[in-house]
Amino acid sequence: MVDQAQDHRLKERVGGTIVVVRDLEDARDRDLVRRVRTGDEEAFRTLFRRYGSSAKGLAFRLVRQSFIAEEIVQEAFLALWRDPGRYREERGSFRAWLMSTVHHRAVDAVRREEAQRRRGREHVPETDVEDIAQNVVEQADMAQSRQQVRAALEDIPSEQRQVLEMMYYEGKTQSTIAEELDLPLGTVKSRTLLGMRRLRGLLPRGDG
Numbered sequence: 515m516v517d518q519a520q521d522h523r524l525k526e527r528v529g530g531t532i533v534v535v536r537d538l539e540d541a542r543d544r545d546l547v548r549r550v551r552t553g554d555e556e557a558f559r560t561l562f563r564r565y566g567s568s569a570k571g572l573a574f575r576l577v578r579q580s581f582i583a584e585e586i587v588q589e590a591f592l593a594l595w596r597d598p599g600r601y602r603e604e605r606g607s608f609r610a611w612l613m614s615t616v617h618h619r620a621v622d623a624v625r626r627e628e629a630q631r632r633r634g635r636e637h638v639p640e641t642d643v644e645d646i647a648q649n650v651v652e653q654a655d656m657a658q659s660r661q662q663v664r665a666a667l668e669d670i671p672s673e674q675r676q677v678l679e680m681m682y683y684e685g686k687t688q689s690t691i692a693e694e695l696d697l698p699l700g701t702v703k704s705r706t707l708l709g710m711r712r713l714r715g716l717l718p719r720g721d722g
Contacts (some may be wrong), residue, residue, distance in 0.1 A: 540607045540608070540609075543561065543564075543607065543608035543609065544603055544608060546558075546560055546561050546608075547561070547594075547598055547601055547603075547608055550594065550595065550598045551598040551599070558591070558594075558595055561591070561594075561608070562591055565609060565612055566587055566591070568613075569587045569590065569612060569613065569616045570583050570584055570586075570587045571583075572613055572616055572617060572620070573586040573587055573616050573617075573619070573620040573623075576617070576620035576621060576623075576624055577620050577623050577624055577627075581672060581673055581676075582623055582673070583620070584672075585671070585672070585673065586616060586619045586620050586623060587616060589619060590612065590615045590616050590619055593615070594612075600615075627698075627701065630698055630700045630701045630704060631698040631700065631701070666713055666716040667679060667713065669712075669716055670709050670712040670713060670716070671708075671709075671712075673705055674705045674706075674708055674709030674712065675709065676695075677691055677695075677702055677705045677706050677709060678706065678709045678710070678713065680694075681706070688702045688703055688706060
């Protein structure tokens, strides 16, 4: 007689392979991913609503900063949208794959943060380093209207925008920003430079 527990498992054919689906929820996730492969935005949003919160919780437990955890989850889902084939159905459930992806990205983020912190300690004192970002902000302010700068800031990553807004609108130094955000000075400098490069590219060039 067939084991009753096995009756609750679903079997699907993926290519030439029979895949055992653990439960109905897993089967629904697989169907949603297949729809994402066809460009179905609603299927993508459904997956995000279903797992975005738990994925962020996992990332936060590792990185301990909410905005970084949120960025990690967004990057993981964006990678899925760009290349749904990253998820291989025969290797397990979508949830397990997503959580593994988020975990790896979070660990990488922690390692990058630690490396930046080490580099920050190796830097010479800030008084001996030209504040490049402040110069760029002043140049941007001379060439562009405040409204153009604000609009351009909306199009850069949130962690870079936060640092630039604190500098541009609140007049704070990188050291002050590092203290207020509880970040290594090297991290603030890195985000500033990356943000200013993006900002330069977004702002229309002057005639001069």
